[in-house]
Amino acid sequence: MLKIVKASIVVAASIGVTGLAHADVNEALANICTIVQADDKGELRKKMRAVESDYSLKLRDYYAGVSCGGNSLIRTALLNNAVESGELLVKKMPKSDLEAPEADGKTLLAWVAENGLQDSPIAAVINGRL
Template identity: 35%
Template sequence: MNIKFAALAAAFVASSFVSTPVLADDQLALSICSYVAADNKNSLRKTLSDNRLRLRNVYEGIVCDGLPLVRHAIKNNAVDAAGFIISQLPGSQVAAAGDVEWAQSNGFAASPIIGAIKERSAS
């Protein structure tokens, strides 16, 4: 009986430690989304640097208002932030994302970000 209680207590304690970083990651993602929406490339770069993150490693896990970062940038006309994001991702990932098609079908075909996506996709 004591062994079961100890195992249950250990599992509870371990799970409580796991939840803390998730909250920090949520706040970090919110900060990144707000910097992109504000087209604040310098704050975006600093946040990633301060947290020792490479954008290519966390890009897939960050969703802003239901959109990936590049689409969030297109929606908010964040040209500088989008340029930085696109430059940090592999060209193959940029090409495969379908952001150009999304932009064209959602009324953002005139966005200057489309040119940066096409240029990076070609490299």
């Protein structure tokens, strides 16, 4: 009888652990916009590492799917003057993705120029990468 109880506890515990491992990636990315807006580079780095280790996703894999009030993560950083977070995001993105048009069809450089943000330190990092 005792063996059955122990076995059922082990099975229940292993099911609980695997259930947590398969949590939705959307939940993991839920507050990433807030982190970028607050310019919390350490927390952003931790979030990106967690998503990469838990879901094997790099920034380029989920960047287009994240929208912060209709803007991408880098655009959000630019609008909120979140220099440290913005620079980290730009450095982690491949050059080809930085040059590609975003959801609205505008490239990042065209959007920066259109919104008068050329003097931003993040814009300088973007120009340096491209």
